Amino acid sequence: MHEHRVEQRVIRLDRIPRPVPGPGEVLLRVAATTFNPSEAGLRQGLLRSIVPLALPYTMGLDVAGTVADGDRTGRRVVARLDGGAAADYAVAPADLLVPVPDTVALEDAAALPIAGLTAWQAVFEHAKVTAGHRVLINGVGAIGRYAVQLARHAGAHVVAVATPRNLTAAREAGAHRVLAAGAVTGARLEPVDALIHLVPAAPEHAALLRPGGILVSATTPADQLPPGSVHFIVRNDTADLAAMLALVAAGTIRIDIAARRPLTGLAAVHAEAEAGHLPGKTLLLPTA
The missing domain is CATH 3.90.180.10 (Medium-chain alcohol dehydrogenases, catalytic domain)
Structure with missing residues (x-):
């Protein structure tokens, strides 16, 4: 072998x-x-x-x-x-x-397992995204592409911030608005209920959170996040993974x-x- x-x-x-x-x-x-x-x-x-x-x-x-x-x-x-x-x-x-x-x-x-579970737990367990929320997802790599799809599936309005090579992927994942990294400052954006931060750097967009909003990150250490933010390590959860697979089977989520x-x-x-x-x-x- x-x-x-x-x-x-x-x-x-x-x-x-x-x-x-x-x-x-x-x-x-x-x-x-x-x-x-x-x-x-x-x-x-x-x-x-x-x-x-x-x-x-x-x-x-x-x-x-x-x-x-x-x-x-x-x-x-x-x-x-x-x-x-x-x-x-x-x-x-x-x-x-x-x-x-x-x-x-x-x-x-x-x-699906690591990227999908990370996105699932960020969107539903930590950010608690529901219909009507406005969500900013910073970083549209493997995890972010699932996060965009899941937040959209939950009924949220999704703004995605992506590197130039991931702009198309963010649109295909279903983001309502896509901004290039570095172009958020100066853009006219409404406050968001959740910021899901998926790049390995200190967040730059926390000012967009409305009062009571939540910043969630699986990529940035807790000591580099603003007070009240959530840093988490993905949990191996078979129920979450089965739920992701059911959405894939139904055609709701696409494996990228x-x-x-x-x-x-x-x-x-x-x-x-x-x-x-x-x-x-x-x-x-x-x-x-």
Whole structure:
């Protein structure tokens, strides 16, 4: 079996025995995993104090695949793992698996767990977006594209702030108004009920919040946010993930995939991301 492992911060392709599931675990044949920016931080050792790792470490947090053993063999599932999905086969706790509806492409479902859950929890759990709210979403990468769609689905009026290369994506996600990053100052905007801040920098648009409004961020440390803001770390929640999949199956939410790459190119994907050349969500597909 092939897997991509980190050893001394370097990604290396190894051939190892197929993993054996333990109690409460199942074996998955991986259909796809993804690149997440947090994995670059893991590889570089920047998150060591938060997520200590024993090296070598098999990468891959998002996984979509089919159950490869037991009485559920062949079932299509998706999950968020703590690593191990950047391989031909992965072991996953059975209680983390969420069925993938037949109308949803199995590969594509791998793009949902981390980005989708982060957007879901930002919009509904922390910002509590409902019909009639005005919402500003700053940053329309993988998470922001879902956040725009979910806020629009909730009945909110959505203003999106995006980099030039993501302006079209923000419009396609359903934002009512799209502004280029750097062009918000001077724009005539009504106060907003929620600011969902999804870029790794201190927020610039907090003045647009109405009294009682909320600023929510999953990307900026709490000490760089204004008082009263919410900084959160995404929670692995199978009910939220199942709800996202139901919206995808119904055609309400679209899975946005920027690129599909072979898993053998994982090191190159990391290098492109660190150079700022990786747009949106990239799927990584085993070639075996």
